[in-house]
Amino acid sequence: MIRRADGYYCQFCISIEVKENVEPTSKAIGLDVGLKYFYADSNGHTEANPRFYRQGEKKLNKLNRRKSKKFKKGQKQSNNYHKARNRYARVNLRISRQREEHAKRLARTVCTSNDCIVYEDLQVKNLVRNSKLSKSISDAGWTQFRRWVEYFGWKMGKITIAVPPQYTSQDCPSCGKRVKKFLSTRTHVCECGYTKDRDIAASINILKKGLCTAGHVGRDSFVRNPEVLWRD
Numbered sequence: 001m002i003r004r005a006d007g008y009y010c011q012f013c014i015s016i017e018v019k020e021n022v023e024p025t026s027k028a029i030g031l032d033v034g035l036k037y038f039y040a041d042s043n044g045h046t047e048a049n050p051r052f053y054r055q056g057e058k059k060l061n062k063l064n065r066r067k068s069k070k071f072k073k074g075q076k077q078s079n080n081y082h083k084a085r086n087r088y089a090r091v092n093l094r095i096s097r098q099r100e101e102h103a104k105r106l107a108r109t110v111c112t113s114n115d116c117i118v119y120e121d122l123q124v125k126n127l128v129r130n131s132k133l134s135k136s137i138s139d140a141g142w143t144q145f146r147r148w149v150e151y152f153g154w155k156m157g158k159i160t161i162a163v164p165p166q167y168t169s170q171d172c173p174s175c176g177k178r179v180k181k182f183l184s185t186r187t188h189v190c191e192c193g194y195t196k197d198r199d200i201a202a203s204i205n206i207l208k209k210g211l212c213t214a215g216h217v218g219r220d221s222f223v224r225n226p227e228v229l230w231r232d
Helices: 052-070 077-114 132-139 142-156 198-212 226-230
Strands: 002-004 006-010 029-031 037-041 046-048 116-120 158-162 185-190 195-197
Touching: 002 052, 029 077, 029 142, 037 198, 052 132, 077 116, 077 142, 116 142, 116 198, 142 158, 158 198, 158 226, 185 198, 195 198
Parallel strands: 029 116, 116 158
Antiparallel strands: 002 006, 029 037, 037 046, 185 195
């Protein structure tokens, strides 16, 4: 039995076959998650970042102020305080569920459309230590997205590979030259003449890393014979 802001839920553990048979696509894709876009892929597609928390932040702050006004330090809290706290928690829960469903939907789509999915092995816990970006990083839901990609990869028999993130946004996908950039620089421009959106260029480098090196496979992933990717 689990209590949530919107009620109680009863959970049962059952054992069922979860493997899903899908047609091989012989496609591989690199994903670069970010803040401007939720992700950019090596095919040139970008997925918008919905920013669920940012959209609901004004309402959350308003509810939080109401809750704080009703709090009586050192006293038994009134019913009005508990109601205000519950209203705040319910909005927070709704935002959390929106973020989770968004990550789940996109992860399933990516795994259905590709046989090999490569992404960065980001240490999100370290990244959120940046006070200027922590709220935006947490709102993006990168951890949830990776978890669902690895789950659907295992469920559908796809390959999921996490590669080191170093220099993926700096190296040129065409010639390999390292082009240093500030975070505010959004376009990759190389002396060789190659020009591409910074995030898309990074996703191409991520895919190359996954195909050229062993990387390491997602913790919950099911590894299928890579030769299946290159069959005619």
